Each structure stands twice: as C-alpha cells, then as structure tokens.
Amino acid sequence: MIKVENLSKEFTLTKQQRKEYATTTNKAIAVNDISFECQPGKVFSLLGPNGAGKTTTLRMLSTIFKPTNGSINIAGIDAIKYAQEARKKIGFLTGSTGLYARLTPNEVIAYFAQLYGIPKADYQARREHLYSLLDMHDFQNKRIGKLSTGMKQKVSICRTMIHDPEVVIFDEPTSGLDVITAENIIKLIQDCKIQGKTVIFSSHIMSEVDLLCDDLAIIHKGNLLYSGSMSDFRSNMKESNITAEFIRIVHESQNTVVL
Amino acid sequence: MIFKIFKKELKDTLRDRRTLIMMLVIPVLIFPIILNVFVGISASFTEEVAQKSLKIGVVGSEQNYFIDKFIALPEQLGKKEIIFLTDTSQLNKLIQEDSLDLALVIPSSFDSTFAKLKPAEINLIYDATDVGIDERARNYVQHIEGIAKQERYIDLQIDETKLMPFQVNYVNVASKKEMIGKLVGGILPYVFIAFGFIGCMYPAIDLFTGEKERGTIETLLTTPVKRWHILFGKMGVVVISGLLAASAALLGLFLSIEVFDLVENEELLNIIHEVLSFEFVIMLFALLFPLTVFFAGVMIPIAVYTKSFKEAQSIITPLNIVMVLPAMIGFFPGIELDPVTAAIPVINIVLATKELIAGTLEFQLLLISFSVMVTLAIMAVLVSYKQFDKESNIVI
Numbered sequence: 001m002i003k004v005e006n007l008s009k010e011f012t013l014t015k016q017q018r019k020e021y022a023t024t025t026n027k028a029i030a031v032n033d034i035s036f037e038c039q040p041g042k043v044f045s046l047l048g049p050n051g052a053g054k055t056t057t058l059r060m061l062s063t064i065f066k067p068t069n070g071s072i073n074i075a076g077i078d079a080i081k082y083a084q085e086a087r088k089k090i091g092f093l094t095g096s097t098g099l100y101a102r103l104t105p106n107e108v109i110a111y112f113a114q115l116y117g118i119p120k121a122d123y124q125a126r127r128e129h130l131y132s133l134l135d136m137h138d139f140q141n142k143r144i145g146k147l148s149t150g151m152k153q154k155v156s157i158c159r160t161m162i163h164d165p166e167v168v169i170f171d172e173p174t175s176g177l178d179v180i181t182a183e184n185i186i187k188l189i190q191d192c193k194i195q196g197k198t199v200i201f202s203s204h205i206m207s208e209v210d211l212l213c214d215d216l217a218i219i220h221k222g223n224l225l226y227s228g229s230m231s232d233f234r235s236n237m238k239e240s241n242i243t244a245e246f247i248r249i250v251h252e253s254q255n256t257v258v259l
Numbered sequence: 260m261i262f263k264i265f266k267k268e269l270k271d272t273l274r275d276r277r278t279l280i281m282m283l284v285i286p287v288l289i290f291p292i293i294l295n296v297f298v299g300i301s302a303s304f305t306e307e308v309a310q311k312s313l314k315i316g317v318v319g320s321e322q323n324y325f326i327d328k329f330i331a332l333p334e335q336l337g338k339k340e341i342i343f344l345t346d347t348s349q350l351n352k353l354i355q356e357d358s359l360d361l362a363l364v365i366p367s368s369f370d371s372t373f374a375k376l377k378p379a380e381i382n383l384i385y386d387a388t389d390v391g392i393d394e395r396a397r398n399y400v401q402h403i404e405g406i407a408k409q410e411r412y413i414d415l416q417i418d419e420t421k422l423m424p425f426q427v428n429y430v431n432v433a434s435k436k437e438m439i440g441k442l443v444g445g446i447l448p449y450v451f452i453a454f455g456f457i458g459c460m461y462p463a464i465d466l467f468t469g470e471k472e473r474g475t476i477e478t479l480l481t482t483p484v485k486r487w488h489i490l491f492g493k494m495g496v497v498v499i500s501g502l503l504a505a506s507a508a509l510l511g512l513f514l515s516i517e518v519f520d521l522v523e524n525e526e527l528l529n530i531i532h533e534v535l536s537f538e539f540v541i542m543l544f545a546l547l548f549p550l551t552v553f554f555a556g557v558m559i560p561i562a563v564y565t566k567s568f569k570e571a572q573s574i575i576t577p578l579n580i581v582m583v584l585p586a587m588i589g590f591f592p593g594i595e596l597d598p599v600t601a602a603i604p605v606i607n608i609v610l611a612t613k614e615l616i617a618g619t620l621e622f623q624l625l626l627i628s629f630s631v632m633v634t635l636a637i638m639a640v641l642v643s644y645k646q647f648d649k650e651s652n653i654v655i
Binding site: 062090099101115159 | 271
C-alpha cells in the first residue's frame with residue numbers, strides 16, 4: 001500500500017533557473033499539499049500534463065527526493081524516516097531508465113540482486129522465473145549496449161522485479177517505446193496487479209490509463225485536481241471520452257482563481 | 260556493500276576502451292617513446308655534428324703561423340675543407356646561406372705581431388644558430404693556442420708550473436645518485452602525478468556525470484544502499500584508476516630500461532637500478548595515494564554537479580593545468596623539501612620523491628608532506644559527499 005498525506009516539495013531556484021523561468025522568487029513549488037492512497041492489487045494512475053509534478057511525486061515516493069512537507073507510507077513503513085527500509089519494498093522503473101551498456105543482463109541482474117541483499121538461492125529462482133517469463137535466455141550474456149530497445153526494456157523490467165517488490169512505481173514507463181515494446185510494460189503492470197502488488201504509474205497517454213488503472217489522480221502545476229476510482233471518474237464525466245474529460249479538468253483548474 | 264559497488268564499477272570501467280587507453284596504454288608507452296625519441300635524436304645529432312666536414316673560408320695570406328697549424332690540425336677534431344677567399348665582403352652572406360660553416364679572417368700583420376710575442380688578432384665568423392659550430396671552432400683555436408704556448412714556454416725558458424698560481428682540487432661530496440635525484444629526479448614524480456590525474460579523470464566523469472547522462476543513477480538511488488556507500492565504491496575505482504595509470508607509467512619505465520635497453524650508460528643504469536628498489540616503489544605509492552584521493556575528491560564534486568560528459572571534461576581539463584603544472588616547480592634544481600615546501604600540496608610530493616630518489620628524505624618533512632596531503636584528501640572527500648548528497652546534483 002502507498003499512503004500519501006499533505007505531500008509538498010519546494011525547490012530552491014538558482015540564479016540561472018530564475019532567469020530561465022523569468023521569476024524573481026527563490027522557490028518553486030513542484031508539488032503542493034497532495035494526498036492519495038494506492039491499494040494492493042490495484043493499479044493507481046497519476047495523470048497530468050508535462051511539468052505537472054508527476055515525476056517529482058514519484059521520486060519522493062521512491063525516496064530519491066525528500067519531501068518539504070507531508071508523509072509517505074510505503075507498505076507500512078514511514079518512507080521519510082526509514083527510507084532505506086522502504087526502498088527494499090519498492091521496484092522503480094522510468095521510461096528514461098538507462099542500463100549499464102558495458103555489462104551483460106546477467107551481470108546487471110546479479111548486481112542489483114546484491115544491492116537488494118537477496119539470498120543466493122532466492123536470486124537464482126527469481127532470475128530463472130523472470131528470464132522464462134520475459135524470454136531473456138538468448139541474450140543473457142550479450143553486452144547490453146548491443147541489445148535492441150525491446151531487449152533492453154526486458155532487462156529493465158527484470159531488474160525492477162528481481163527483489164519481488166510489494167510496491168511498484170512506474171514513471172511514464174512506455175514513453176519513447178513502440179507499441180510492441182510497450183506491451184511488455186502493459187503486461188508487467190497487469191501481472192503485478194494479479195500478484196496483489198501495489199502499482200502506481202504516471203502517464204499522459206489516456207488509452208493506457210483507460211486500459212490499466214483502477215484508481216486515478218490528476219495533478220496540474222503541483223495541485224491535486226482529482227482523486228478517486230476510475231469507475232467514479234467514468235460515471236461523472238461531463239465530456240464524451242476520458243481524454244476530453246482530462247483536458248476539461250485541467251483547463252477548468254487554470255480558469256479557477258485561487259483567493 | 261562498498262566493495263560490491265567497487266567491483267561492479269571497476270568491471271564497467273575496465274570495459275571502457277577510452278578509459279583503458281588513457282589509463283593503461285598511453286602511460287605504458289610514454290617512457291619507451293620519450294626515451295627512444297630522446298636517445299635516437301641525441302645520438303644521431305651527435306654523430307651528424309662529429310661527422311660533418313666544415314667548409315671554412317679563410318681570408319688572409321695563405322701562409323702564416325696560424326694557417327699552417329690550422330691545416331695541420333688532427334682529423335679527430337673534425338673534418339674540414341678550407342677555401343681561400345680574397346676579401347671579406349661576402350663572408351656574412353655566405354655563412355648565413357650555409358655556403359660556409361665558418362670563416363677565419365687573419366690580418367696581414369699576424370706574423371709580425373706574433374713574432375713580437377704580442378697577442379695576434381684572429382677573427383672567427385660563424386652563425387650561432389648552427390648548433391655545434393662554435394664549439395668546433397673553439398676546439399681548433401684552443402688546440403693551436405696550446406701548441407703556441409708550449410713553443411713560447413720553451414723559447415722564453417719559462418717553467419709552465421710557475422704560471423699556475425693555484426692547484427685547486429674540487430671535491431664533490433654528493434653521490435651520483437644524489438645529483439641525479441636532485442637535478443632531474445623531479446621528472447619522475449611529475450609524470451606519475453600527470454598520469455595519476457588523467458587516470459582519475461575519465462572514470463570520475465564516467466562514473467558520476469556519465470551515470471546521470473545515461474539515466475542509470477535514479478535506479479541506483481532507489482536501492483537500499485546508503486549514498487555514502489555508493490560514493491565510496493565509485494570513488495575507490497577513481498582512485499585505483501589514477502594509481503593504475505601511475506603504475507602503468509612505472510611499468511613503461513621498467514620496460515624501457517630492462518627490456519628495450521634504452522639506457523646505455525652503464526653508470527646511469529646502475530644508479531637507476533639502485534633507485535628503483537622495492538622500498539622506493541612502496542614509498543612512492545604511499546606518497547601518491549593521498550594525492551590521488553585528493554585528485555578524486557576534487558574531480559568528483561565537479562562530475563556530480565555537471566550534467567554532461569562534455570561539460571565535465573571542459574571544467575576538469577583546465578583543472579589539470581592548475582593542479583599538475585605547479586608540480587613542474589619541482590623540476591628546478593635548488594628548490595628543496597623544507598618545512599615550507601612540505602606544506603604546499605602537489606609540490607611537496609614532487610620534492611619528497613626527489614629526495615627519495617636522492618636517498619636524502621627526512622622523516623619529519625615526509626610526515627608534514629603526508630599529513631598535508633591526507634588532510635586535503637579528507638577535506639576533498641567530505642566535499643564530494645556533500646555534493647553527492649544534494650538532490651539537485653544527482654538527478655538531471
């Protein structure tokens with residue numbers, strides 16, 4: 001389970017950044033007091049346009065960033081206080097994830113298994129299971145730099161799942177992938193759901209959201225605009241399809257003057 | 260956990276062709292190439308100058324004391340071809356365009372002045388940019404002057420020893436080893452320092468900026484590994500790379516001497532053998548270790564801060580000049596390790612190594628040098644840790 005309460009993140013702007021954003025303020029609020037809950041066995045989608053604060057939120061959940069305010073609970077662990085313990089429960093995959101091009105899939109998987117402190121016997125069994133599932137045996141000893149995008153994606157998935165995480169965080173996992181390669185990720189998310197894992201993924205591709213998610217939250221400019229179940233979202237739509245409804249909600253928030 | 264990270268990063272680094280070339284190939288080749296070129300050029304140059312037959316223009320009578328002796332000079336002093344000229348108007352031009360190597364202008368009054376036992380004038384005209392010509396000319400003159408002096412001592416019945424007021428014996432207490440250590444010993448640590456720096460540079464950029472650029476750092480940071488473990492594991496590889504590059508340079512020096520036989524001077528060879536002992540190598544690495552940690556500690560915050568390989572390289576490369584060039588001060592004879600120079604980082608290592616080669620390294624000064632470098636290395640590591648712990652630095 002993931003439980004987020006009143007989560008905020010402020011960044012201090014450098015002189016250069018203040019120039020770039022044409023602002024005189026020293027701080028930028030990337031995430032502003034958001035709260036939501038992701039349940040095990042369900043897929044939660046974090047929706048928002050570019051620059052909405054999705055990546056910052058997911059980086060806080062995965063303990064890369066420390067929040068300015070608020071609390072994060074990952075599988076019953078306070079992820080701010082006990083970040084290292086929480087990380088053992090998290091699998092993290094982003095669309096921009098790179099792999100060590102000079103190593104082989106076997107070496108990368110073994111390395112991450114060591115970092116997660118997986119016992120040797122468990123590691124062998126999990127690796128075998130994932131290699132069979134993802135059909136990775138043929139290229140397990142080839143340098144990653146020489147693999148195709150699809151093969152690399154499979155290695156990334158295997159790396160994310162090698163420690164059998166309870167919570168899986170995907171940050172725009174299919175961005176830049178073709179439909180066939182993206183299918184591996186879609187299948188992974190569906191498998192995680194079946195296995196009772198807590199899944200959160202960020203996206204701005206509405207067809208993916210429609211296909212996969214049980215619950216969703218919409219954020220824009222760091223503010224939470226909607227949080228609820230997908231079925232409630234569908235039944236309360238004022239537009240004919242979810243893409244149009246998403247656009248309507250974002251536009252409406254821009255027209256709202258906060259006093 | 261630090262060792263696991265270290266092992267993986269070392270494997271990754273050793274598979275990078277660019278790093279391998281800079282870290283191992285070039286340092287191994289540098290000494291054999293430098294020595295080969297140096298020995299080759301100096302040998303061929305010395306031979307060329309010795310073999311060269313000088314074209315010498317003579318203006319003056321074809322028969323006088325000096326010319327007679329000049330024609331009769333032994334061939335060991337160098338081959339020569341004498342061309343008699345009638346006037347001096349074209350002499351400078353002929354020398355400048357290399358038609359002549361040297362010209363002798365002997366006034367017609369030479370013999371009469373010489374006979375009166377007065378200094379007879381001779382003009383030697385040469386181009387100083389033609390290396391070795393003036394030395395040959397001086398040798399010719401000294402030889403003839405020697406003969407003339409002997410003849411005069413006999414004619415005047417003077418005991419030559421009476422014209423020597425002193426018998427000076429110069430006694431040099433410095434051994435050849437000391438002289439080599441103090442005069443040219445700075446080159447060895449300079450090369451090690453330079454390669455230690457370059458050896459650290461590529462892994463530092465690759466393991467920090469490169470990991471950010473390739474998008475692998477995020478996944479590493481989501482593993483249950485403490486950040487300082489990641490930093491130390493990576494830093495270990497940067498330091499080892501610097502030491503490996505310096506070791507490769509030492510191996511190159513060893514190969515030049517023992518395998519390629521590039522040093523032929525027996526005496527020099529014996530001194531080098533004496534210097535390159537096991538103890539010397541251990542001491543050298545003990546001095547280089549804190550220096551390499553310091554280099555790594557200076558480079559890592561830059562590599563952590565920068566966002567691309569190019570940006571990191573553009574900052575660290577000029578740093579090379581700032582950090583390694585001062586080591587050249589150690590080249591100058593006369594600058595020695597004392598309590599002041601022992602407190603100046605980098606220079607202290609060069610000077611301490613010079614003393615080490617000369618066999619005159621004092622323990623107290625070594626301790627100051629070592630303490631200064633260790634303190635700086637610790638400070639640099641702390642700065643690295645602070646930078647690596649900054650959210651804004653580690654993720655693009």
